Amino acid sequence: MPRHNPALQRSQKAPMTRARRRLLIIGLIALLAASGWVMTIVVEPAFQRTIVMTSGADNGIYRGFADRYEPILKRAGIKLDIRGSSGSVENYERLRDPNSAYDVGFIQSGTTSPKETDNLQTIAAVSYEPIWVFYRGDTTVDRLSQLRGKKISMGVPGSGLLNVAQSLLGYSGITSQNSTLLQMNAPAAYQGLESGQIDAAFFIGRPDADMQKTLLTSSLKLMSFSQADALVQKIPSLSKIVLPRASTSVAEDLPRTDVTLLAATALLVSKDTMHPELIYLLLDAARIVHGREDYFTQLGTFPNTHTDEFPISDESVRYFKSGQPFLYRNLPFWLASLIERRLLILVPFAALLIGLVQALPRLLEARMRKRLVVWYREIKALEDEVWNSSEPTRSQIAKWSDEIENIDANASRIRIPYRYFQDVYALKQAIGVVRDRIAHVAQRAKG
Numbered sequence: 459m460p461r462h463n464p465a466l467q468r469s470q471k472a473p474m475t476r477a478r479r480r481l482l483i484i485g486l487i488a489l490l491a492a493s494g495w496v497m498t499i500v501v502e503p504a505f506q507r508t509i510v511m512t513s514g515a516d517n518g519i520y521r522g523f524a525d526r527y528e529p530i531l532k533r534a535g536i537k538l539d540i541r542g543s544s545g546s547v548e549n550y551e552r553l554r555d556p557n558s559a560y561d562v563g564f565i566q567s568g569t570t571s572p573k574e575t576d577n578l579q580t581i582a583a584v585s586y587e588p589i590w591v592f593y594r595g596d597t598t599v600d601r602l603s604q605l606r607g608k609k610i611s612m613g614v615p616g617s618g619l620l621n622v623a624q625s626l627l628g629y630s631g632i633t634s635q636n637s638t639l640l641q642m643n644a645p646a647a648y649q650g651l652e653s654g655q656i657d658a659a660f661f662i663g664r665p666d667a668d669m670q671k672t673l674l675t676s677s678l679k680l681m682s683f684s685q686a687d688a689l690v691q692k693i694p695s696l697s698k699i700v701l702p703r704a705s706t707s708v709a710e711d712l713p714r715t716d717v718t719l720l721a722a723t724a725l726l727v728s729k730d731t732m733h734p735e736l737i738y739l740l741l742d743a744a745r746i747v748h749g750r751e752d753y754f755t756q757l758g759t760f761p762n763t764h765t766d767e768f769p770i771s772d773e774s775v776r777y778f779k780s781g782q783p784f785l786y787r788n789l790p791f792w793l794a795s796l797i798e799r800r801l802l803i804l805v806p807f808a809a810l811l812i813g814l815v816q817a818l819p820r821l822l823e824a825r826m827r828k829r830l831v832v833w834y835r836e837i838k839a840l841e842d843e844v845w846n847s848s849e850p851t852r853s854q855i856a857k858w859s860d861e862i863e864n865i866d867a868n869a870s871r872i873r874i875p876y877r878y879f880q881d882v883y884a885l886k887q888a889i890g891v892v893r894d895r896i897a898h899v900a901q902r903a904k905g
């Protein structure tokens with residue numbers, strides 16, 4: 459229907475002014491901009507594609523874990539950005555900084571004093587980290603107190619090994635006042651033992667790591683912790699484990715006895731703001747990497763949530779209880795992520811959409827009837843004028859006749875679906891009534 463119709467002389471609305479139209483356009487643009495901003499905030503987090511991990515020293519145990527996680531996560535469309543560090547302590551400091559880029563990392567149990575304000579969570583305990591003490595000499599050493607007065611390497615600053623070595627030596631009465639305590643990395647400590655520059659050294663790592671293989675097949679002696687049970691009571695973050703006889707070499711019968719060791723636990727820790735879907739992916743990767751049987755654990759021992767170092771993430775609790783949620787088991791990661799994180803938003807929007815779909819027929823009907831109502835108003839206004847004019851002039855009657863014919867002509871051109879044609883003919887009947895009334899008035903005026 460045209461915006462300005464000459465036939466609508468009485469019910470025609472004033473055209474929209476330029477200022478009002480400009481205000482309407484500005485309001486619409488502002489509404490669209492606000493909606494876009496809200497949607498950007500809501501949708502953007504669901505498409506995080508990179509996890510920044512603080513791993514550890516190159517060629518270290520944590521770097522080895524990270525390198526094995528990377529291809530697993532890549533298959534799910536996630537890039538693992540691995541960044542080296544000096545070890546567990548530095549990893550902890552990086553993660554507890556809310557402004558750092560780091561999302562997740564490995565922290566050795568017992569090397570930190572976590573606080574509630576750290577805002578960190580454990581995704582899983584993933585592996586034992588055996589602590590090895592190798593030494594020189596003919597005397598068998600099975601208690602750390604026997605190393606008093608010796609030169610001992612404890613690890614490097616920033617490493618979890620240095621912290622745990624200092625604790626173990628402290629409980630055994632070894633201090634910097636009665637012994638020479640050195641901070642050396644693993645290769646330097648090994649060379650110092652071989653050359654006789656130091657007497658004993660702490661190492662940490664899996665038996666199949668290159669350094670451990672070198673140490674276990676050397677002429678150096680491996681200490682068995684005879685006081686392991688007591689030390690575990692003193693330092694609950696440690697566990698007692700056993701390296702079986704001949705596990706290094708059956709042919710050479712190395713070692714020639716079972717060796718009791720202490721072990722820290724490697725924890726996969728993240729900021730508590732990490733997206734739940736990424737935690738599920740990391741847990742899947744951890745199960746693949748750490749779930750196998752090894753020297754110290756049975757198949758499926760790791761990963762687990764048997765730690766109280768940091769709070770356990772809610773997703774980890776659900777994962778170990780019932781596995782991945784239904785969506786992640788049956789849909790691609792990106793789609794499951796989008797649906798789960800938007801569920802609370804999608805549900806009300808879906809309800810709104812259903813309501814709109816149900817209202818559309820009524821809205822359409824109202825729109826169709828509105829096209830007719832404007833003409834009924836025009837007819838009623840014309841009829842009222844005819845009835846209220848007791849002595850109309852010939853020119854006024856002629857004007858009424860022209861108006862009713864114009865209304866009739868415009869009514870015939872109304873575009874409306876077939877099922878509303880009955881309303882069009884009802885309108886024409888109303889036009890006919892007013893036309894007859896005008897003809898009657900014209901006839902009376904002639905007489």
